[in-house]
Amino acid sequence: MSTAEPAPDGVATQRLAARLAEAARLAWASSRYLILIRIILTAVSGLVPVVAAWLTKVMLDRLASTHTMQARYFLGPAMALAVVGVVGIVVAQISGYVQRRMGRAVEVVARERLYQAVVGLPGLSRFENPHFHDRLQMAGAASGTGPTQLIEQVLAFGQGALVVGGFVGTLLLLSPWTVVVVLIAAIPTLRAELLLNRRRAQMMTDVGRSQRREMFYADLLTNVVAAKEIRLYGLGDLFRSRMVSELREVNSQHERMDRREILVQGGLGLMGALVAGGGLVWAVNATRTGALSIGDVSVFIASVAGVQSGLGRLIQSIAGAYEASLMFDHYCYIVKQSPDLPPATDPKQLPAAPLREGIELRDVWFRYGDDLPWILRGVNLKIPAGRATALVGLNGAGKSTIVKLLCRFYDPSRGAIYWDGIDIAQVPVAELRRRIRAVFQDFMQYDLTVSENIGVGDVVELENQERIAEVARSSGCHEFVARLPNNYDTMLSRLFFGFADKQDVSTGVVLSGGQWQRLAIARALMRQRSDLLILDEPSAGLDAEAEYKLHRLLRDYREGHTSILIAHRLSTIRDADNIVVIADGKVSEQGRHGELMNRCGMYARLFSIQASGYVENSEFPSEGEPSLPV
Numbered sequence: 223m224s225t226a227e228p229a230p231d232g233v234a235t236q237r238l239a240a241r242l243a244e245a246a247r248l249a250w251a252s253s254r255y256l257i258l259i260r261i262i263l264t265a266v267s268g269l270v271p272v273v274a275a276w277l278t279k280v281m282l283d284r285l286a287s288t289h290t291m292q293a294r295y296f297l298g299p300a301m302a303l304a305v306v307g308v309v310g311i312v313v314a315q316i317s318g319y320v321q322r323r324m325g326r327a328v329e330v331v332a333r334e335r336l337y338q339a340v341v342g343l344p345g346l347s348r349f350e351n352p353h354f355h356d357r358l359q360m361a362g363a364a365s366g367t368g369p370t371q372l373i374e375q376v377l378a379f380g381q382g383a384l385v386v387g388g389f390v391g392t393l394l395l396l397s398p399w400t401v402v403v404v405l406i407a408a409i410p411t412l413r414a415e416l417l418l419n420r421r422r423a424q425m426m427t428d429v430g431r432s433q434r435r436e437m438f439y440a441d442l443l444t445n446v447v448a449a450k451e452i453r454l455y456g457l458g459d460l461f462r463s464r465m466v467s468e469l470r471e472v473n474s475q476h477e478r479m480d481r482r483e484i485l486v487q488g489g490l491g492l493m494g495a496l497v498a499g500g501g502l503v504w505a506v507n508a509t510r511t512g513a514l515s516i517g518d519v520s521v522f523i524a525s526v527a528g529v530q531s532g533l534g535r536l537i538q539s540i541a542g543a544y545e546a547s548l549m550f551d552h553y554c555y556i557v558k559q560s561p562d563l564p565p566a567t568d569p570k571q572l573p574a575a576p577l578r579e580g581i582e583l584r585d586v587w588f589r590y591g592d593d594l595p596w597i598l599r600g601v602n603l604k605i606p607a608g609r610a611t612a613l614v615g616l617n618g619a620g621k622s623t624i625v626k627l628l629c630r631f632y633d634p635s636r637g638a639i640y641w642d643g644i645d646i647a648q649v650p651v652a653e654l655r656r657r658i659r660a661v662f663q664d665f666m667q668y669d670l671t672v673s674e675n676i677g678v679g680d681v682v683e684l685e686n687q688e689r690i691a692e693v694a695r696s697s698g699c700h701e702f703v704a705r706l707p708n709n710y711d712t713m714l715s716r717l718f719f720g721f722a723d724k725q726d727v728s729t730g731v732v733l734s735g736g737q738w739q740r741l742a743i744a745r746a747l748m749r750q751r752s753d754l755l756i757l758d759e760p761s762a763g764l765d766a767e768a769e770y771k772l773h774r775l776l777r778d779y780r781e782g783h784t785s786i787l788i789a790h791r792l793s794t795i796r797d798a799d800n801i802v803v804i805a806d807g808k809v810s811e812q813g814r815h816g817e818l819m820n821r822c823g824m825y826a827r828l829f830s831i832q833a834s835g836y837v838e839n840s841e842f843p844s845e846g847e848p849s850l851p852v
């Protein structure tokens with residue numbers, strides 16, 4: 223699931239240390255008492271096997287001694303052993319509970335910080351960057367378990383170290399050379415596990431792309447928006463087979479890795495068994511000669527097994543920490559993002575509403591990335607206050623891009639935009655956006671109630687039902703809302719219902735495209751204290767009557783308001799105060815409808831083409847124009 227490349231050892235260690243520190247800070251901030259309890263419980267869990275081995279030794283030695291057979295003499299260690307066993311079980315249970323509780327607490331804080339960072343990005347450049355988006359998705363997944371997994375691996379390492387330390391100490395007392403043999407035998411294990419770990423990381427990088435494509439096809443097959451086309455064009459089998467083939471690719475890589483792991487682990491296990499077996503032969507022999515007691519043999523066996531399993535746990539925890547840190551890396555990357563719009567060099571406030579002179583684009587150049595083509599090439603445009611400006615142009619001319627720059631979702635690559643003479647790059651972005659209301663081409667359809675769908679246009683007024691009904695009336699929503707089962711409280715979704723609600727048709731409603739569009743217009747009208755109204759194709763989904771009503775409404779609204787209207791249906795903008803044609807990244811012509819028609823330029827041509835569609839027997843398409851294949 224990771225796109226992060228495996229780094230060279232030194233860099234990887236540094237990165238791991240940094241991620242560990244980050245996860246520890248996060249855990250400390252979200253549940254410091256739980257983490258302290260968890261550390262104590264981990265220490266106890268690490269000591270339990272060592273203490274148990276020693277108690278077993280003492281008990282066996284006392285049992286074996288022939289001269290003292292008082293029950294108190296060997297029952298003491300036996301009972302202590304039982305207590306240690308109970309402690310081990312209880313600690314494991316409490317540890318599991320604390321671990322899950324800590325995981326939930328850390329998840330809340332991690333998710334909150336992640337989405338705070340995401341919402342805090344003022345611009346759109348990162349969101350529209352596929353690389354960033356990819357990492358954002360993985361950060362979302364990592365914010366759930368990532369930090370806890372990292373911390374758990376550190377705790378597992380600590381526990382492994384305690385077990386190894388305790389048993390190595392024990393072996394040193396019994397037979398120092400065994401320690402040397404066990405530790406030497408652990409070196410190939412360590413190397414092999416680290417190598418496997420690196421291969422696993424590489425494999426995860428390799429399968430990441432296939433995994434994401436598999437998820438993409440899986441989502442597509444269940445996506446309600448895609449369902450129509452998938453069925454009409456019979457795309458289901460195509461996408462399903464692509465999904466399965468990506469999944470097979472992922473599985474085959476995992477399979478190769480599993481086989482490699484079995485071989486390596488099997489070899490290492492054999493070597494461990496040989497060392498343990500050799501040690502056992504020595505210990506039994508030493509008992510025969512009287513060098514070791516029966517208890518010594520038992521503690522010796524437990525120590526060899528303990529050191530081997532403890533070392534295994536140490537190595538696995540390093541591998542696990544490395545793997546968890548790869549995912550957590552995405553989280554840290556997103557959380558530490560710097561703002562995607564540069565801070566103001568000479569901060570200013572916008573003059574109080576209303577807009578007095580207007581908005582001006584001066585020699586604005588823009589492209590979406592350094593390696594992408596220029597979309598705007600020196601746009602000079604005045605949007606006068608209190609007037610209606612219409613933007614016209616072919617698909618891809620850059621009309622919506624101009625709107626994005628006006629809302630400061632991006633900054634111009636060159637040139638600047640002035641709001642009553644003030645460069646908007648110097649104004650707090652939230653203040654600028656408070657002064658704008660907009661209906662975007664790709665407006666949102668929120669799975670919320672009708673009332674909330676309108677109210678979110680001005681969150682302060684979210685509960686103001688009177689105002690919501692008022693804007694619903696002005697935007698032509700009220701009639702259809704009044705017919706909905708719960709009027710303004712009707713849920714516009716079928717996603718969030720429990721089983722009981724499913725039988726009740728009044729719980730959720732699916733609206734038509736045009737009805738959603740009217741709600742989006744109502745949402746924009748909710749904002750009262752704004753200067754500029756932007757409507758990007760506001761009537762594309764409306765029926766003829768609704769479109770007529772909307773444009774009458776907008777005409778009334780435009781009186782004394784500043785508005786920008788983008789529309790391909792030119793009849794809807796013909797009475798705008800200024801019609802601006804965008805072509806080749808520039809303003810190619812502008813003026814009132816009559817002036818532009820007289821000029822016989824692009825606007826006149828586009829208008830005539832559309833008008834010809836309403837005239838009977840008009841010849842269209844003309845020669846040389848694309849025609850539909852039969």
Ligand SMILES: Nc1ncnc2c1ncn2[C@@H]1O[C@H](COP(=O)(O)OP(=O)(O)OP(=O)(O)O)[C@@H](O)[C@H]1O
Pocket residue numbers: 350590594597615616617618619620621622623624663
């Ligand atoms: N986020 C983006 N990243 C890269 N290129 C983009 C992005 N958004 C738009 N473009 C490109 O910018 C150009 C202008 O797009 P824009 O949406 O501004 O055109 P438009 O005039 O509004 O078109 P339409 O009439 O089809 O809505 C297009 O070529 C488009 O591919």
